[in-house]
Amino acid sequence: MMITHLLLERLSRAVLPRTPESQAIMQDPAQVHAFMDSGRSDGVLNYIYLFHAAMSLPLIRPGDVVLDLACGPANQLIHLASLHPGANFIGLDASDTMLAQAAGNLAAAGVSNVQLQRGDISRLEHFAAASVDCVLCTMSLHHLPDTQQLLQTMQQLRRVLQPEGGIYLADFGRLKRRATQHFFAHDRIELQSPQFTADFLNSMQAAFSLDELQQATAALRPGLDCYQTSLAPFMVLFRSAARQRIDTALAQRLSQRYRQLSAMEQRDFDNLLRWFRLGGLSLPCALD
Numbered sequence: 001m002m003i004t005h006l007l008l009e010r011l012s013r014a015v016l017p018r019t020p021e022s023q024a025i026m027q028d029p030a031q032v033h034a035f036m037d038s039g040r041s042d043g044v045l046n047y048i049y050l051f052h053a054a055m056s057l058p059l060i061r062p063g064d065v066v067l068d069l070a071c072g073p074a075n076q077l078i079h080l081a082s083l084h085p086g087a088n089f090i091g092l093d094a095s096d097t098m099l100a101q102a103a104g105n106l107a108a109a110g111v112s113n114v115q116l117q118r119g120d121i122s123r124l125e126h127f128a129a130a131s132v133d134c135v136l137c138t139m140s141l142h143h144l145p146d147t148q149q150l151l152q153t154m155q156q157l158r159r160v161l162q163p164e165g166g167i168y169l170a171d172f173g174r175l176k177r178r179a180t181q182h183f184f185a186h187d188r189i190e191l192q193s194p195q196f197t198a199d200f201l202n203s204m205q206a207a208f209s210l211d212e213l214q215q216a217t218a219a220l221r222p223g224l225d226c227y228q229t230s231l232a233p234f235m236v237l238f239r240s241a242a243r244q245r246i247d248t249a250l251a252q253r254l255s256q257r258y259r260q261l262s263a264m265e266q267r268d269f270d271n272l273l274r275w276f277r278l279g280g281l282s283l284p285c286a287l288d
């Protein structure tokens, strides 16, 4: 089924218009809970968070200040901060409801190297120039209202990030067919709440196109490596060059996290890895 959708995407000449998120800043408690639950250890997004943590492994050094843009309930931050206990993370989000959940999640996970801040990712004036060593953003850029604010976010980031700082930006890319968007939003319907399914479909429809993402990220750093899931940009990611070699301890922490995934999550992780590998991206270290 999935391969049929991907082939039809490949063949399609359609260009679907973008439908921006109606609730860009996620304040509604029902929406926030649905999203948060999807990232718990048994949630449908959990393996994706570990995937991003794995792919961003060579970008984060001990002692770094790492900014997670639009951090939501800190599901991604928990993976990152526990893999990199020597780095200092800042989670920035414009939603008080999300930040309250994030604080609770971090406390429950016993993670202490994360500081949360309320703020708009397209207005980073309160960060000093070159005060951030690495920036990450997962599944959030599509919440920006338009390409102008996407560009503004990248321009702001350019100022606050060290010139050689790490960059990891991952999001959905806009697909060409409504049917493919519908397929991905409903693929795991038995494991997700109706609210999450509706929000997932909205995210697919709000996604920027690959071209729009490439144009904007060039304002942050020209020539960033860009990877996508093969055949269709279901997921797109931009990553800067490695900043450190992955030592044995870090590789072991990642392997341990992978072993903690359920069998189904490991399969999903491996499949996502294969799908990206066909698009040119590999894991930065082996999982044992």
Ligand SMILES: C[S@@+](CC[C@H](N)C(=O)[O-])C[C@H]1O[C@@H](n2cnc3c(N)ncnc32)[C@H](O)[C@@H]1O
Pocket: 024, 025, 026, 027, 035, 039, 069, 070, 071, 072, 073, 074, 075, 076, 092, 093, 094, 095, 098, 119, 120, 121, 122, 137, 138, 139, 140, 143, 144
């Ligand atoms: C789909 S969630 C993703 C959260 C997180 N990055 C993750 O991967 O789990 C999108 C988040 O972006 C936040 N958001 C949307 N627009 C924002 C903006 N302009 N500035 C800061 N946060 C924003 C929302 O409040 C929400 O928490």
